[in-house]
Amino acid sequence: MPDVVVIGCGISGAATAWELAKAGRSVTLVDQYGPASMASGWTLAGVRQSGRHPAELPLAMEAVKIWQGLDEALEASTGYTQKGNLRIGLTPEDLPALQVIAKEGQAAGLFVEVLSDAQAVRDIAPALSPAIAGATWCPTDGHADPDATVNAYVSAARQLGVETLFGEAVLSLETRNGRICGVRTASRSIPAGGVVLATGIGGNDLLAPFGCALPVDVRNVTVVRTRPLPPLLSQVLSVASACNSDAACAGRQQLDGAFRFTSGIKVWDGLMREERGRPIVAPTVGSLLETLQSFGDIVPAVRDAEIDAYWCGLVDQTPDALPVLDHVPGVEGLVMARGFSGHGFCLGPLTGKIMAALVQGEVSAVDISAFAFSRFSAPAASSSAPVTLHG
Numbered sequence: 001m002p003d004v005v006v007i008g009c010g011i012s013g014a015a016t017a018w019e020l021a022k023a024g025r026s027v028t029l030v031d032q033y034g035p036a037s038m039a040s041g042w043t044l045a046g047v048r049q050s051g052r053h054p055a056e057l058p059l060a061m062e063a064v065k066i067w068q069g070l071d072e073a074l075e076a077s078t079g080y081t082q083k084g085n086l087r088i089g090l091t092p093e094d095l096p097a098l099q100v101i102a103k104e105g106q107a108a109g110l111f112v113e114v115l116s117d118a119q120a121v122r123d124i125a126p127a128l129s130p131a132i133a134g135a136t137w138c139p140t141d142g143h144a145d146p147d148a149t150v151n152a153y154v155s156a157a158r159q160l161g162v163e164t165l166f167g168e169a170v171l172s173l174e175t176r177n178g179r180i181c182g183v184r185t186a187s188r189s190i191p192a193g194g195v196v197l198a199t200g201i202g203g204n205d206l207l208a209p210f211g212c213a214l215p216v217d218v219r220n221v222t223v224v225r226t227r228p229l230p231p232l233l234s235q236v237l238s239v240a241s242a243c244n245s246d247a248a249c250a251g252r253q254q255l256d257g258a259f260r261f262t263s264g265i266k267v268w269d270g271l272m273r274e275e276r277g278r279p280i281v282a283p284t285v286g287s288l289l290e291t292l293q294s295f296g297d298i299v300p301a302v303r304d305a306e307i308d309a310y311w312c313g314l315v316d317q318t319p320d321a322l323p324v325l326d327h328v329p330g331v332e333g334l335v336m337a338r339g340f341s342g343h344g345f346c347l348g349p350l351t352g353k354i355m356a357a358l359v360q361g362e363v364s365a366v367d368i369s370a371f372a373f374s375r376f377s378a379p380a381a382s383s384s385a386p387v388t389l390h391g
């Protein structure tokens with residue numbers, strides 16, 4: 001019998017499984033598909049502190065400390081590189097929002113400044129179009145390879161004895177006297193003393209029998225990956241324009257030279273199919289054209305690249321665009337990391353530590369009071385915070 005079953009093998013679940021195994025727990029890691037098959041594979045994979053909500057910023061800063069030593073800890077390459085993030089303002093009207101980002105970052109002790117003319121930004125990233133008004137600049141942000149990262153966690157976890165069960169969905173949670181005692185899949189029942197829900201957009205079906213649900217709107221983001229180009233851009237870029245929401249985009253050049261860039265966050269039509277054991281959400285022609293246009297306007301050289309792949313990624317947006325990192329009320333031994341609202345990749349390594357602590361009955365080493373499940377029972381929870389992808 002495993003001490004803990006972790007449901008979901010995105011970055012949150014994989015990191016949790018590894019942390020638990022390091023702490024000497026026996027763990028089974030279950031995913032209905034396989035490693036990084038949903039948000040943690042669809043993602044842009046920016047590892048960003050700047051532009052975070054003040055409550056989340058300390059977590060992102062703590063997570064970046066872990067990223068800096070992660071390759072060594074996992075004995076594998078995550079493709080992590082720390083060359084900065086530029087949040088671009090297209091027009092002078094966008095600059096006040098950038099000033100707020102800089103102020104909030106500085107208040108938390110993060111170096112982030114506003115570059116208020118195009119040339120200053122292009123001195124850092126010469127591949128950028130001159131038709132911009134400025135940017136925030138945070139040199140300690142970065143990016144990583146999402147598949148490599150999740151697979152590195154899985155390999156390291158397996159080496160420590162974690163059992164993995166892929167291609168098998170958890171259909172229900174089992175409890176006895178208000179305490180979790182296992183999970184059930186289509187083919188087996190797995191007893192466990194603790195369960196971690198790291199199920200991304202999924203998981204409310206599992207919570208329903210206990211009368212609770214995480215309020216999430218599922219949103220859609222179009223992603224394009226090109227064939228490799230020569231090195232042009234080492235930072236992560238993003239645009240969230242006050243005047244033109246169609247211009248929203250984010251992107252980066254991977255270490256292999258390919259560009260990976262995204263649209264802004266859109267309404268999802270609910271269509272998803274499965275192909276070769278993976279979930280697929282396809283972009284419309286319109287969203288693809290818009291994404292190519294908006295990122296091409298920011299990095300003109302990308303227009304010469306061949307397209308290698310495109311897909312849509314789904315985002316689990318909560319009403320306040322912050323995650324829940326907490327015990328599930330009323331079910332002892334059940335903890336949850338969900339609702340990352342489009343920015344949970346950077347947090348992943350820290351999420352693993354937090355979830356491992358909670359499911360073992362320990363207190364998180366970082367303050368997670370802002371991420372309590374109970375905040376959604378308050379009346380203010382019904383209003384929706386605007387969400388943008390900043391890379």
Ligand SMILES: Cc1cc2nc3c(=O)[nH]c(=O)nc-3n(C[C@H](O)[C@H](O)[C@H](O)COP(=O)(O)OP(=O)(O)OC[C@H]3O[C@@H](n4cnc5c(N)ncnc54)[C@H](O)[C@@H]3O)c2cc1C
Pocket residue numbers: 007008009010011012013030031032033034035036037038039040041042043044045046047048168169170171198199200201202203206221222223262312313314315337338340341342343344345346347389390391
């Ligand atoms: C296009 C896009 C761009 C993004 N860009 C960034 C970025 O630049 N920086 C950043 O920090 N974040 C970004 N994000 C967000 C980030 O990728 C996610 O927040 C993060 O990957 C979430 O990881 P997770 O492990 O919590 O969830 P997921 O990766 O979604 O993993 C959940 C897993 O649970 C499994 N699962 C669900 N239900 C069950 C069940 N019943 N039984 C078994 N398995 C189940 C699923 O198959 C899935 O593999 C982006 C997201 C998208 C879509």
